[in-house]
Amino acid sequence: xxxxxxxxxxxxxxxxxxxxxxxxxxxxxxxxxxxxxxxxxxxxxxxxxxxxxxxxxxxxxx
Numbered sequence: 001x002x003x004x005x006x007x008x009x010x011x012x013x014x015x016x017x018x019x020x021x022x023x024x025x026x027x028x029x030x031x032x033x034x035x036x037x038x039x040x041x042x043x044x045x046x047x048x049x050x051x052x053x054x055x056x057x058x059x060x061x062x
Contacts, residue, residue, distance in 0.1 A: 005050050005053035005054040
């Protein structure tokens with residue numbers, strides 16, 4: 001996951017705002033599934049973690 005996050009953080013075509021929006025969207029999906037009594041899919045959770053890692057990497061290098 002870390003190598004994916006690093007590649008994403010270094011990709012200048014991906015805006016920081018897009019990463020923030022993606023994290024927010026995925027968090028909403030996780031919250032919605034939890035409220036409905038269903039578990040969030042692993043893909044949704046993993047994607048959120050990768051996006052968060054990319055944001056951390058990007059903000060640390062700025």
